[in-house]
Amino acid sequence: DTGVSQDPRHKITKRGQNVTFRCDPISEHNRLYWYRQTLGQGPEFLTYFQNEAQLEKSRLLSDRFSAERPKGSFSTLEIQRTEQGDSAMYLCASSSGQASGNTIYFGEGSWLTVV
C-alpha cells in the first residue's frame, strides 16, 4: 500500500495558462475523488469516479475544469485558462468497495498558485 500519490506537489502558473494535476490512487481502489481546499476552509468536493466513469460533478467544477480517469486507474484534473481564484490545494482521495464505511484515503495534495 503506497498511498495516494499526487503530482506535482506545487505549481505556480500565470493567469490564463492551463495546468494539469495527476493522481495515482491506492492500488485496486475503484473509487476516486477530487477535492479543493482553500486556506482556512475544509475540503470541498469537486468530482467522483467509480472506475473510469465520472458519476458526480460539483457545481464548483466550472467549464474550465475537466477530470478524467481513462483506464480506471490514475486520474487527471485539468484547469484551463486559470484564474487567481483557482489558487488552492487540490486533493485527490480514493477508497475501495461499495460500503459507505470504507475509509477514504487522501494524497498530499497539489498546491496551485495563479499569479
Added chain:
Amino acid sequence: AQSVAQPEDQVNVAEGNPLTVKCTYSVSGNPYLFWYVQYPNRGLQFLLKYITGDNLVKGSYGFEAEFNKSQTSFHLKKPSALVSDSALYFCAVRGIFGSSNTGKLIFGQGTTLQVKP
C-alpha cells in the same frame, strides 16, 4: 442535506491535559462519521471513524471519539495532549451509496488545535 459543524475555530490546551474538539452533524438516516488531521502543507490523514456499534471509537495516535446520537455529536478526544498534536482537525460525514449519492465526504470547516508546552 448532510452537513457538519465544528463550532470552534481554535482549541487551546496545555500539554498533558485532556483535549476535546467538537463536531455536530446533520444527516438523514444512519451517519458515517470520520475525523481527519491535517499538518501544515500536507494532505489529510485518517484518524478514526464511526460506522456502527460501540459509541466510543478508538483511533490513531491515542485519539478517540464519542458518538452521541441524541445530541448528533461526534466529539474528538484525547486523554493527554502532546505538543505534536497541534494541527488542523476535520470532522466529516459520509453519505450512503445510492442512486443519488456517491458516498463523498462532507467536511466541517476545521478546528485548529494548539497544544502549548
